Amino acid sequence: MTSSEQPRRRGRPTAPLLSQEKITSAAVELIELRGYSALTMAALARQLGVAPSALYNHVSNKHQLLRWIQDHVNREIDCSDFEVRPWDAALEAWAHSYRDAYARHSLLVPVIAVTPIAGSPHTVAMYEKVAAGLRAGGWPDDQVMDVVVAVESFVLGSALDAAAPDDIFDVPADQAPVLARVVGARVGRDAARAAFDLGLATVLAGLRDRLRALTP
Amino acid sequence: MTSSEQPRRRGRPTAPLLSQEKITSAAVELIELRGYSALTMAALARQLGVAPSALYNHVSNKHQLLRWIQDHVNREIDCSDFEVRPWDAALEAWAHSYRDAYARHSLLVPVIAVTPIAGSPHTVAMYEKVAAGLRAGGWPDDQVMDVVVAVESFVLGSALDAAAPDDIFDVPADQAPVLARVVGARVGRDAARAAFDLGLATVLAGLRDRLRALTP
DNA sequence: CAGGCTAAATGAGCGACATTCATATTGTCT
DNA sequence: AGACAATATGAATGTCGCTCATTTAGCCTG
Numbered sequence: 337m338t339s340s341e342q343p344r345r346r347g348r349p350t351a352p353l354l355s356q357e358k359i360t361s362a363a364v365e366l367i368e369l370r371g372y373s374a375l376t377m378a379a380l381a382r383q384l385g386v387a388p389s390a391l392y393n394h395v396s397n398k399h400q401l402l403r404w405i406q407d408h409v410n411r412e413i414d415c416s417d418f419e420v421r422p423w424d425a426a427l428e429a430w431a432h433s434y435r436d437a438y439a440r441h442s443l444l445v446p447v448i449a450v451t452p453i454a455g456s457p458h459t460v461a462m463y464e465k466v467a468a469g470l471r472a473g474g475w476p477d478d479q480v481m482d483v484v485v486a487v488e489s490f491v492l493g494s495a496l497d498a499a500a501p502d503d504i505f506d507v508p509a510d511q512a513p514v515l516a517r518v519v520g521a522r523v524g525r526d527a528a529r530a531a532f533d534l535g536l537a538t539v540l541a542g543l544r545d546r547l548r549a550l551t552p
Numbered sequence: 553m554t555s556s557e558q559p560r561r562r563g564r565p566t567a568p569l570l571s572q573e574k575i576t577s578a579a580v581e582l583i584e585l586r587g588y589s590a591l592t593m594a595a596l597a598r599q600l601g602v603a604p605s606a607l608y609n610h611v612s613n614k615h616q617l618l619r620w621i622q623d624h625v626n627r628e629i630d631c632s633d634f635e636v637r638p639w640d641a642a643l644e645a646w647a648h649s650y651r652d653a654y655a656r657h658s659l660l661v662p663v664i665a666v667t668p669i670a671g672s673p674h675t676v677a678m679y680e681k682v683a684a685g686l687r688a689g690g691w692p693d694d695q696v697m698d699v700v701v702a703v704e705s706f707v708l709g710s711a712l713d714a715a716a717p718d719d720i721f722d723v724p725a726d727q728a729p730v731l732a733r734v735v736g737a738r739v740g741r742d743a744a745r746a747a748f749d750l751g752l753a754t755v756l757a758g759l760r761d762r763l764r765a766l767t768p
Numbered sequence: 769c770a771g772g773c774t775a776a777a778t779g780a781g782c783g784a785c786a787t788t789c790a791t792a793t794t795g796t797c798t
Numbered sequence: 799a800g801a802c803a804a805t806a807t808g809a810a811t812g813t814c815g816c817t818c819a820t821t822t823a824g825c826c827t828g
Binding site: 442443445446449450451452453454460461463464467468470471477478479480481482483485486487488489490491492493494496497499500501503504505506507508511512513514515517518519521522527528530531532534535537538539540541542543545546 | 658659661662665666667668669670676677679680683684686687693694695696697698699701702703704705706707708709710712713715716717719720721722723724727728729730731733734735737738743744746747748750751753754755756757758759761762
């Protein structure tokens with residue numbers, strides 16, 4: 337069934353076949369269809385009906401492509417609550433939305449954590465809203481980023497954890513009796529979700545206390 | 553200076569040149585010397601004075617090698633406090649030690665988070681101590697792992713954050729004025745460390761509250 | 769309107785890796 | 799002594815990201 341693929345035209349086409357938007361969308365589609373391991377430059381080019389080398393006229397390398405994808409994913413994160421609800425409720429909703437997005441893109445987590453945000457407009461917009469919300473909620477300037485980073489660290493760690501297999505802590509009871517026991521005590525639930533919920537509730541409670549202590 | 557490398561003997565040597573211990577140590581040494589990007593199977597073999605293919609008689613693939621390294625790194629994590637101090641103090645010390653270890657091995661973080669611990673003896677031993685400490689501290693069986701995973705998520709997220717460049721949040725003030733302002737308000741400090749300390753203190757405060765509410 | 773510059777595509781091919789395989793050698797077990 | 803298993807070598811393979819020379823077409827300028 338090798339279909340009749342007429343050899344494509346060389347040279348500059350009438351209208352450009354590629355753009356940042358098209359490349360990013362195709363990459364995200366590919367990831368959602370077949371996972372991150374399927375995201376190769378060759379596969380992406382194929383998806384776009386283009387030769388692999390053509391991509392490099394638009395994106396400098398695969399790492400930059402991942403940053404585009406990251407910014408695309410960040411667009412899905414909901415931080416509208418910061419404009420209409422108290423800081424702690426908004427932070428909770430943001431954290432949930434953030435975790436869910438990256439549970440589906442856990443391979444991006446190590447990329448996010450290390451990449452300057454400046455080149456990513458949606459990402460910058462997100463942090464701007466979060467920072468404004470915390471400041472409006474009474475947090476002092478010099479602690480806002482610490483709060484953001486702390487919560488974000490927990491969120492990204494949890495996103496990684498969400499990608500783990502359910503039996504990650506399974507262990508023979510004779511090797512580690514206490515561990516086997518407490519691991520057994522949480523079967524049935526969505527373990528990663530439960531840990532995230534407990535952790536987030538804990539963090540929020542701690543933050544409320546801390547802010548209260550700051551502003552008597 | 554291409555030194556006189558006599559062609560090495562083929563076939564089985566009198567004493568095995570390789571073992572899990574030797575391979576892992578050499579890999580860790582290589583990483584500490586030249587970073588993770590230098591950890592290739594060829595470079596590792598070279599470090600051990602052996603042909604690359606010889607490694608595959610001992611380790612099934614690079615991913616398994618990373619798991620050996622992970623277990624090796626976990627051996628450095630200090631969790632002795634769980635046997636001699638209150639659960640919250642021990643948890644704090646553990647988290648610090650854990651973060652510091654993986655700040656130096658952040659490339660392993662996505663591997664840890666997803667790999668079953670069963671094949672890693674030091675890792676199992678670590679969790680056993682932590683679980684026993686929390687249980688002894690009064691935490692109910694069905695919440696111990698949630699606490700462990702929540703703290704671990706924060707720790708691993710923070711370890712990733714520690715590997716980020718200092719200027720990761722730098723942004724033109726006209727694009728995101730509030731963000732620029734709060735980012736500017738924390739210059740001078742070790743930002744990642746400050747966020748970790750704030751977050752850990754917050755989590756511990758929240759956990760103490762929670763346990764107190766459970767056991768009146 | 770001719771000539772040149774630039775954008776954007778093609779396809780060949782390179783180098784870095786992880787991994788596999790046929791083969792050789794040697795210690796150990798029967 | 800002979801068979802087998804363990805452990806090394808080195809050649810080869812396949813996948814990838816990426817580069818480069820080349821081609822083509824639109825646009826700008828004199």
